Amino acid sequence: MNQSFTQFGDGYASTGTLNIGDVLDIMIWEAPPAVLFGGGLSSMGSGSAQQTKLPEQLVTARGTVSVPFVGDISVVGKTPGQVQEIIKGRLKKMANQPQVMVRLVQNNAANVSVIRAGNSVRMPLTAAGERVLDAVAAVGGSTANVQDTNVQLTRGNVVRTVALEDLVANPRQNILLRRGDVVTMITNPYTFTSMGAVGRTQEIGFSARGLSLSEAIGRMGGLQDRRSDARGVFVFRYTPLVELPAERQDKWIAQGYGSEAEIPTVYRVNMADAHSLFSMQRFPVKNKDVLYVSNAPLAEVQKFLSFVFSPVTSGANSINNLTN
Incomplete structure (x- = not known):
C-alpha cells in the first residue's frame, strides 16, 4: 500500500476556543x-x-x-x-x-468521527492534540488481527488509507487530527489466488501492509522446475480506468467505457530476465489478484490470452510486460 497520511501534512492541536453548538x-x-x-x-x-x-x-x-x-x-x-x-x-x-x-x-464543534464495525464515536478535540491512534483507541482498537486492518482518514474530499501495522510502526503516519476528520477502521483480509504450474491452486492471504510479486511467488512455493515456464508468469487483475496510462485510457473511453470502469488487465513477467527479478520486488500484489504460472510454451499462452481478451479489448492492449 503506497498511500500515506503524511500527504495531508500535519494537523494542529485544538485552540480550545468555543464555537456554535458547544x-x-x-x-x-x-x-x-x-x-x-x-x-x-x-x-x-x-x-x-x-x-x-x-x-x-x-x-x-x-x-x-x-x-x-x-x-x-x-x-x-x-x-x-x-x-x-x-x-x-x-x-x-x-x-x-x-x-x-x-x-x-x-464539545460539539471541534470533534472527529471514528467509525468501526460495532462501535462508532464522536471524539472531541482538545488542546492536548489528538492523533490518529487516539481515534483508534477511542473505539477500543481493532476487532481483528492488526495485520488485517486498515485505517482510513477522510479530510474534506481527500481519502487516504494506511495499514494499521504501518501506523503503529511509523510515528510520522500518526498525524494530528483536525475538526471534521473521519477515521474509519476497515477489516478486510487480503488474498490472491495462485493457479497453473504451481504446487496447487490455492487462495493465499496477506496483510494490509501489502505484498510484492516476488514475495507472493515465494508464498506459492516458487516455480516448479519441470512444469513451470519462467517466461510465462502472469498477474490478472481488474484495474480502475483512471490508473491506466493516459493513452490506454483514451482507447478504452473510445470504446464507451466510463471513468468508473474497471479494466481487465494482465501483466506478464519473464523471470528468465534478470531485470524482471528486480522489477518484481517493487510490483505490488493487490487484493483478489490471480497469479498464473504457465506450463506451456509461451507462444501457446499468448494465443490463449489473445483468445480470452479479444472480445473485450477491441484493440486496447491489456497485456503488459512487467518491465515496461
Missing part, C-alpha cells in the same frame, strides 16, 4: 452580603459566598450565551477563560466581588 457550564460566586445572587439558585449559608449555578448554556447559532444581569455574550472564538473575564467584568458594577468559572462540558 455547551457551557457557568458558575458564579458573590461575596456576602450578596446583592444579585442571593436567591433561589444560590447555595451555601448567608455568611459564606453565594454560589449560583446557571443552567447549561448552548452556544446559539448567533454565537452567544445568555447570563442573568449581563445579557447575551458573544463567545465564538473565545476560550472559556476569556468568557469568564467578560462575565466577571460586567458583573463588577452590580455584584459584590463576583467570581466566575466557565467550563466547556460538551
Whole structure:
C-alpha cells in the first residue's frame, strides 16, 4: 500500500476556543452580603459566598450565551477563560466581588468521527492534540488481527488509507487530527489466488501492509522446475480506468467505457530476465489478484490470452510486460 497520511501534512492541536453548538457550564460566586445572587439558585449559608449555578448554556447559532444581569455574550472564538473575564467584568458594577468559572462540558464543534464495525464515536478535540491512534483507541482498537486492518482518514474530499501495522510502526503516519476528520477502521483480509504450474491452486492471504510479486511467488512455493515456464508468469487483475496510462485510457473511453470502469488487465513477467527479478520486488500484489504460472510454451499462452481478451479489448492492449 503506497498511500500515506503524511500527504495531508500535519494537523494542529485544538485552540480550545468555543464555537456554535458547544455547551457551557457557568458558575458564579458573590461575596456576602450578596446583592444579585442571593436567591433561589444560590447555595451555601448567608455568611459564606453565594454560589449560583446557571443552567447549561448552548452556544446559539448567533454565537452567544445568555447570563442573568449581563445579557447575551458573544463567545465564538473565545476560550472559556476569556468568557469568564467578560462575565466577571460586567458583573463588577452590580455584584459584590463576583467570581466566575466557565467550563466547556460538551464539545460539539471541534470533534472527529471514528467509525468501526460495532462501535462508532464522536471524539472531541482538545488542546492536548489528538492523533490518529487516539481515534483508534477511542473505539477500543481493532476487532481483528492488526495485520488485517486498515485505517482510513477522510479530510474534506481527500481519502487516504494506511495499514494499521504501518501506523503503529511509523510515528510520522500518526498525524494530528483536525475538526471534521473521519477515521474509519476497515477489516478486510487480503488474498490472491495462485493457479497453473504451481504446487496447487490455492487462495493465499496477506496483510494490509501489502505484498510484492516476488514475495507472493515465494508464498506459492516458487516455480516448479519441470512444469513451470519462467517466461510465462502472469498477474490478472481488474484495474480502475483512471490508473491506466493516459493513452490506454483514451482507447478504452473510445470504446464507451466510463471513468468508473474497471479494466481487465494482465501483466506478464519473464523471470528468465534478470531485470524482471528486480522489477518484481517493487510490483505490488493487490487484493483478489490471480497469479498464473504457465506450463506451456509461451507462444501457446499468448494465443490463449489473445483468445480470452479479444472480445473485450477491441484493440486496447491489456497485456503488459512487467518491465515496461
